[in-house]
Amino acid sequence: MPVKYHFECVDCHLEYPGDKVVYLCPVCEALNKPGQPPRGVLKTVYPYERIKALAPPGLLFDMLERDHFLPLLPIGGMNSWPWLHIGETPLYQGNKWTGGRVNPGTDGSSEGQKGGMVEVGSENDDFELFFKDDSQNPTFSFKDRASALVSAWARENGISTLVAASTGNAGSSLAGICASQGQRAMIVVPAAAPLAKLTQILMYGAVLVPVKGTYDDAFELSVQISKKYGFYNRNTAYNPLTIEGKKTVSFELFSQLNHQVPDRIFIPVGDGxxxxGVCKGFEDLLKLGIISRMPVLVAVQAEGSSNLINNLRSKKFVARPSRTIADSISVDVPRCFHLTAACMNEYHGESVLVSDQEILNASLKLSRATGLFAEPAAVAACAGMLKYRGQGLIPAGSKNVVLLTGSGLKDLSAVQSSIQIPNPMEPDLDSVETYIKKHFSI
Ligand SMILES: [Zn+2]
Structure with missing residues (x-):
């Protein structure tokens, strides 16, 4: 297949061919220091003028969509793509739900104790709200978009063993996708990763390496393994294809919103x-003339893991140890810091911090008002939207998307403080009658 793309360093702008394994720009990587966000992340560049010529302007997006967006992806065809259903996840209109009636005493939480309706969006809102539910991917997280592309590229290039460092989701994702493709996977995780994610990795047959350390320790070890044994590394941002896989959500959003650009997208941020990826997807469409403006992308971080947002305007990056219930976005040194900062700068990105308590509150609200149960990192995006909404920062008439990146079943322990599983009751009507009356106001 003729190579239809190349890589460009986002820092020094040196170009690299797309047909070889390449991670960070070697020139910039040599200058990187421990504890600092890496320089040399590579951006994938396509021959946009040639792609534009493939169809008349008004028909270009439909043509690309029919072709699985292959002209904008670094693979030759769909034969190498996993047979699992990747992406094409539902986009729900949130304003329809004001539901989730909660009666007193149903749980141990402060939310909903007074009864009444739980809202995350309301028919009274003067803006539109959508939830993009990426927990519907095969391994129940957004990460499948990146894993699928990395795995497909590996297949096309005769690579059979892949390695990744992960807080849990990227690892369980790569393990699952590799299982579906007949590839071997080695996953390096902090030993404290949630049980569900560790279980997934082992069930999919990957080699699990839990390390006594943080995600950042796992990251460094996986790079060393990759360099010594030649395993293809899927680490987020380190492998430029992870950005390309993740950008596919932007194409879907544009399609699902009937070829309209949303005004705001709330995105949970760890590494960035x-x-x-979301920015790159819309940027591709901008370069092709399919859209004429970018959405405002809102980076949402947990207060306890806010190294990206806190360093956006500082001259020297200072990493504080992360501590948050949102394990998927718990990152000391964001690996995609410089590219994310550049995206925010160029396209007027915004940011908001949310506390763990705000995440827990949003988690209950979201589940009860919509039937969507998302993991804490994903709910952080919803908490960010609720904060904007509470402060009147969402303009009337605007279209707003909350990106839900992973299933709540991924981390059940995180929400246990918000609920209370009732004590066992005798299985007779007399025993449960008081309980029923308390909950249903009979
Ligand atoms: Zn460079």
Whole structure:
């Protein structure tokens, strides 16, 4: 297949061919220092003028969509793509739900104790609200978009063993996708990763390496493994294809919104790769003349893990140890810091911090008002939207998307403080009658 793309360093702008394994720009990587966000992340560049010529302007997006967006992806065809259903996840209109009636005493939480309706969006809102539910991917997280592309590229290039460092989701994702493709996977995780994610990795047959350390320790070890044994590394941002896989959500959003650009997208941020991926997707459409403006991308971080937002305007990056219930976005040194900062700068990105308590509150609200149960990192995006909404920062008439990046079943322990599983009751009507009356106001 003729190579239809190349890589460009986002820092020094050196170009690299697309037909070889390449991670960070070697020139910039040599200058990187421990504890600092890496320089040398590579951006994938396509021959936009040639792609534009493939169809008349008004028909170009439909043509690309029919072709699985292959002209904008670094693979030759769909034969290498996993047979699992990747992406094409539902986009729900949130304003329809004001539901989730909660009666007193149903749980141990402060939310909903007074009864009444739980809202995340309301028919009274003067803006439109959508939830993009990426927990519907095969391994129940957004990360499948990146894993699928990395795995497909590996297949096309005769690579059979892949390695990744992960807080849990990227690892369980790569393990699952590799299982579906007949590839071997080695996953390096902090030993404290949630049980569900560790279980997934082992069930999919990957080699699990839990390390006594943080995600950042796992990241460094996986790079060393990759360099010594030649395993293809899927680490987020380190492998430029992770950004390309994640950008596909932007194409879907544009399609699902009937060829309209949303005004705001609330994105949970750890390393910043999902943010950069969403930005790259819309940027591709901008370069092709399919859209004429970019959405405002809102980076949402947990207060306890806010190294990206806190360093956006500082001269020297200072990493504080992360501590948050949102494990998927708990990152000390964001690997995609410089590209995310550049995206925010160029396209007027915004940012908001949310506390763990705000995440827990949003988690209950979202589940009860919509039937969507998302993991804490994903709910952080919803908490960010609720904060904007509370402060009147969402303009009337605007279209707003909350990106839900992972299933709540991924981390059940995180929400246990918000609920209370009732004590066992005798299985007779007399025993449960008081309980029923209390909950249903009979
Ligand atoms: Zn460079």
């Amino acid at each position: 790769v999902i943010y950069s």
